Amino acid sequence: MKANRPKRDVHPDLARERLKCNFNIEEVTNIIDGGKDKTLERKKIEDIALNNGACLDEIPDECLSIKERYENAIRKSCIYSNIVRNEMLEITGMENFESPVLRRTADAFFKDISPFMLHLGMFVPTLIGQSTPEQMAEWLPKALDMKIIGAYAQTELGHGTFIRGLETTATYDPDKEEFVLHSPTITSYKWWAGGLGKTANHCVVMAQLYTQGECHGTHLFIVQIRDLDTHMPLPGIKVGEIGPRMGFSSADNGFLGFNSFRIPRQNMLMKHAKVEKDGCYVKSAKHGKLTYGTMVFIRVTLVSEMSFNLSKAATIAIRYSAVRRQTELRPNEPEPQILDYPTQQHKLFICIATAHAFQLTSKWLWDTFQAVMADVRKGNVDALPELHALSSCLKAVSTSDALSHIEQCRFACGGHGYMLSSNLPFIYSFVAATRTYEGDYTVLLLQTARFLVKAWEQAESGNNVTPTVAYLNRTANTKRVVWDNTHEGIIQSFQAIAAGKIGQCVRSIRDRIKSGMDYEDAWLMTTVQLVAAAEAHCRAVLVNTYWNEMIRLTKSSSANVKTVMHQLAVLYLMYWALEKTGDLLKYSSVSKQDLDDLQRRYEELLAALRPNAVSLVDAFDLRDEILHSSLGSYDGCVYERLMEEAQKSPLNAEPVNPSFHKYIKPLMQGKL
Numbered sequence: 041m042k043a044n045r046p047k048r049d050v051h052p053d054l055a056r057e058r059l060k061c062n063f064n065i066e067e068v069t070n071i072i073d074g075g076k077d078k079t080l081e082r083k084k085i086e087d088i089a090l091n092n093g094a095c096l097d098e099i100p101d102e103c104l105s106i107k108e109r110y111e112n113a114i115r116k117s118c119i120y121s122n123i124v125r126n127e128m129l130e131i132t133g134m135e136n137f138e139s140p141v142l143r144r145t146a147d148a149f150f151k152d153i154s155p156f157m158l159h160l161g162m163f164v165p166t167l168i169g170q171s172t173p174e175q176m177a178e179w180l181p182k183a184l185d186m187k188i189i190g191a192y193a194q195t196e197l198g199h200g201t202f203i204r205g206l207e208t209t210a211t212y213d214p215d216k217e218e219f220v221l222h223s224p225t226i227t228s229y230k231w232w233a234g235g236l237g238k239t240a241n242h243c244v245v246m247a248q249l250y251t252q253g254e255c256h257g258t259h260l261f262i263v264q265i266r267d268l269d270t271h272m273p274l275p276g277i278k279v280g281e282i283g284p285r286m287g288f289s290s291a292d293n294g295f296l297g298f299n300s301f302r303i304p305r306q307n308m309l310m311k312h313a314k315v316e317k318d319g320c321y322v323k324s325a326k327h328g329k330l331t332y333g334t335m336v337f338i339r340v341t342l343v344s345e346m347s348f349n350l351s352k353a354a355t356i357a358i359r360y361s362a363v364r365r366q367t368e369l370r371p372n373e374p375e376p377q378i379l380d381y382p383t384q385q386h387k388l389f390i391c392i393a394t395a396h397a398f399q400l401t402s403k404w405l406w407d408t409f410q411a412v413m414a415d416v417r418k419g420n421v422d423a424l425p426e427l428h429a430l431s432s433c434l435k436a437v438s439t440s441d442a443l444s445h446i447e448q449c450r451f452a453c454g455g456h457g458y459m460l461s462s463n464l465p466f467i468y469s470f471v472a473a474t475r476t477y478e479g480d481y482t483v484l485l486l487q488t489a490r491f492l493v494k495a496w497e498q499a500e501s502g503n504n505v506t507p508t509v510a511y512l513n514r515t516a517n518t519k520r521v522v523w524d525n526t527h528e529g530i531i532q533s534f535q536a537i538a539a540g541k542i543g544q545c546v547r548s549i550r551d552r553i554k555s556g557m558d559y560e561d562a563w564l565m566t567t568v569q570l571v572a573a574a575e576a577h578c579r580a581v582l583v584n585t586y587w588n589e590m591i592r593l594t595k596s597s598s599a600n601v602k603t604v605m606h607q608l609a610v611l612y613l614m615y616w617a618l619e620k621t622g623d624l625l626k627y628s629s630v631s632k633q634d635l636d637d638l639q640r641r642y643e644e645l646l647a648a649l650r651p652n653a654v655s656l657v658d659a660f661d662l663r664d665e666i667l668h669s670s671l672g673s674y675d676g677c678v679y680e681r682l683m684e685e686a687q688k689s690p691l692n693a694e695p696v697n698p699s700f701h702k703y704i705k706p707l708m709q710g711k712l
C-alpha cells in the first residue's frame with residue numbers, strides 16, 4: 041500500500057534556518073558516508089529501495105494487532121529481501137551484504153524490526169566466520185538466496201551472559217554419525233533469538249559438545265527446525281514466540297527446545313574444532329574464544345548502528361526545535377524557537393557531535409577488526425585480546441550513551457516526543473535493547489577491565505603495551521597530569537583519568553588480597569571501580585580517535601567545513617570534560633578557575649554552532665521515508681503531520697465507540 045502524502049512547502053522557520061548555513065552540507069555528508077563515491081552509492085541504493093515499494097503503511101504498524109503486525113512485517117521483509125537480492129547486492133557486491141547502507145534502507149520499510157534481521161545480521165555472518173569451506177559452499181548460497189532462513193540461538197532461559205553455563209547438549213553418536221541435541225531442563229530452552237519464533241526454518245545453535253564421554257564446552261551447530269514445504273516444526277523440536285516485549289515487536293523473538301533431536305555430524309560448524317567420524321575431538325583454533333567471533337563482529341558493527349540511530353533522533357529533535365516556539369522571553373515579543381534556548385542546545389548539539397564521534401570511530405574500529413581477522417586467518421591471534429577489549433567497551437559505551445542522548449532528544453520534544461508518530465519511542469526502545477544484547481553493558485566493561493589490569497601491570501613493570509593502552513606507558517607512574525585546556529590537553533586528561541582509575545583498581549585488588557581475600561573475591565569487591573575504569577578507558581579511546589579521524593578526514597575540506605567539524609569535536613571534548621569534573625580534579629591539576637573557563641567556552645561554542653544546527657542534521661541526509669517522524673520531516677510541517685497521524689487511530693474510525701452504549705451510558709444512568 042502506498043499512502044499519498046501531500047507535498048508541503050517548507051515551514052518558514054526551517055527555511056530561514058537553512059539560509060543561515062555557512063558550510064557546504066554535501067562535503068559533511070561525504071565525510072560521514074566515508075567519501076563522495078560512498079554517498080553516491082548510498083543514494084543510488086536508497087533510490088532503488090524507495091522506488092521499489094518502500095511504503096508508508098496506510099494503518100500505522102502500532103495500531104495493528106500482534107498477529108497483523110507480524111504478518112505485515114513478513115510481507116514487507118519479503119519485498120525488501122527480493123530488492124536486496126536482485127538489485128542492491130549488485131551495487132554493494134555480494135561480500136558486502138552487511139553494509140550499513142542496506143541496514144539504513146531497511147528503515148524505510150520497518151519502523152520496528154524485520155523478522156529477517158537476524159538472518160542477514162547473525163546467521164549469515166556465523167556461517168561465514170565458523171564454517172569450513174565445504175560447509176560454506178553447502179549453506180551460504182542457500183542462505184544468501186533466501187532458500188533457507190536462519191536465526192542465532194545462543195541465549196537460554198537460564199543463561200545469556202555466562203556462555204559456559206549453557207545447558208543444551210549435543211552428544212555425538214558415532215554409530216549413526218549424528219549429534220543428538222537435547223534440552224534437559226526448562227532453563228536450557230533457547231530464548232530470545234530474533235526470527236526464531238515463527239519465521240526461521242534453520243538456526244545456529246550453541247550447545248555443550250559431548251563426545252567419547254567427555255564435554256568439550258560450547259560449540260555451534262546448524263539445525264533445520266521446520267519443514268521447508270509445510271513450515272511445520274520437525275518432530276523433536278518445540279518452537280514458538282516468547283511474547284510481547286518493550287520493542288522488537290515484529291521480530292518474533294523465539295524459544296526452542298530439543299527432545300533428542302538428531303542432526304548429521306557435518307552440521308557442527310567445524311572451522312575451529314571438529315569431531316571425526318569415530319568421535320575423536322580435534323581442536324585447530326589457536327585461541328579458545330574464536331567460536332565467539334560472531335559476537336565480536338556484531339559488537340564492532342553496533343558502534344556505527346548507534347551513530348545512525350542517534351543521527352535520526354537528533355534530526356527529529358533539532359528540526360522540531362526550530363519550528364516549535366514556546367514562552368515569551370520579554371512581554372509582547374514573539375515567542376522564541378525553542379532551539380534558541382541554551383538548555384535545548386546543551387541537550388541536542390552533543391547528539392550531533394556524538395553521532396560524528398561514533399561514526400568516525402566505527403570506521404577506525406572496523407579497519408582494526410579487519411586487520412586482526414586477516415592476522416587470525418594467517419594463524420596469528422596475538423591481537424585478539426586487544427580487539428575483544430576494545431570492541432567490548434566501545435559496544436557498551438556507545439549503546440549506553442546513544443540511549444541516554446536519544447532519551448534527551450525525546451525530552452527535547454516535550455509531549456509530542458512521547459507520540460509514537462514522532463518515531464522517538466521506537467528509536468529509544470530499539471537502542472535500549474542494544475545496551476543489553478550482544479553482551480550486557482556491565483559484563484562487557486568487566487571484560488575490558490580484565491585486559492586493562494593486565495596492561496597496567498605490564499606498563500608498571502616497564503614493558504611496552506599494545507597501541508590502545510599505550511598511554512599507560514606514559515602515565516602509569518605519574519600522579520596527576522598538568523591541566524592544559526587545548527584539545528591535546530583534554531585528551532591527555534582523559535588518558536590520565538583512565539590510567540589513574542585502572543591503577544586505583546590494581547591497588548584495591550592488591551590491598552584486598554593483602555588483607556586475606558583470594559583473587560576472585562578481591563576482584564569481585566573491586567568491580568564497581570573496574571567498570572568505571574573501563575568506561576574511562578573507553579572515553580579516552582573515543583576522544584582520541586574522534587579527534588584524530590576528524591583531522592585526517594577534513595585535511596582537504598573547505599575552510600568552513602573544517603571549522604564546523606572542528607567545533608563539533610571540541611564540543612564533544614568539552615562536554616565530557618565538564619561531565620567528569622570530579623575525575624579531572626582527582627587526576628589532573630585543573631583548578632576551579634579552569635573549570636569555570638571551560639564552562640564559559642562550552643556555552644560560547646553552543647552559541648557558535650546554533651546557526652548551523654539545522655544544516656548539520658540535514659547533512660545526515662536522512663530521507664523522510666527513513667525517519668518516519670511527524671516531528672522530523674524535512675519540511676517541518678509538524679502540526680499538520682501530528683493531526684494527520686491522529687486521524688489514523690482506529691479509535692477515530694467511528695464517531696461513537698460501542699463501549700459508550702455498553703458501559704458508560706448504563707453507568708451514567710445508574711443501570712450498571
Ligand SMILES: CCCCC/C=C/C(=O)SCCNC(=O)CCNC(=O)[C@H](O)C(C)(C)COP(=O)(O)OP(=O)(O)OC[C@H]1O[C@@H](n2cnc3c(N)ncnc32)[C@H](O)[C@@H]1OP(=O)(O)O
Binds near residue numbers: 192200201332483491
Ligand atoms: C543484527 C544484530 C542483532 C543482534 C540481536 C542480538 C543477538 C544476541 O544477543 S546473540 C547473544 C549474545 N550473547 C552475548 O553477547 C553473551 C555475552 N557473554 C560473553 O560474551 C561471554 O560469555 C563473556 C565474555 C562474558 C565471558 O565468557 P567466558 O567463556 O566465561 O570467558 P571467561 O570470562 O572465562 O574469559 C576467558 C578469557 O577469554 C577472553 N574472551 C572472552 N570472550 C572473548 C572473545 N570474544 N574474544 C577474545 N577473547 C575473549 C576473556 O577476556 C578471558 O581472557 P583472560 O582475561 O585473558 O583470561
Ligand SMILES: Cc1cc2nc3c(=O)[nH]c(=O)nc-3n(C[C@H](O)[C@H](O)[C@H](O)COP(=O)(O)OP(=O)(O)OC[C@H]3O[C@@H](n4cnc5c(N)ncnc54)[C@H](O)[C@@H]3O)c2cc1C
Binds near residue numbers: 195201288476478
Ligand atoms: C531484544 C533482544 C534480542 C536478543 N536477540 C538474541 C538473539 O538473537 N540470539 C541470542 O542468542 N540472544 C539474544 N538476546 C539475548 C541477549 O544476548 C542477552 O539477553 C544478553 O546477552 C544478556 O544476558 P542475560 O539476559 O542473561 O542477562 P543477565 O546476565 O542475567 O544479566 C542480568 C543482570 O546481571 C548482571 N550480571 C550478569 N553477570 C554478571 C557478572 N558476571 N558480573 C556483574 N554483573 C553481572 C548484568 O549486568 C545485568 O544487570 C536478545 C536479547 C534482547 C533483549
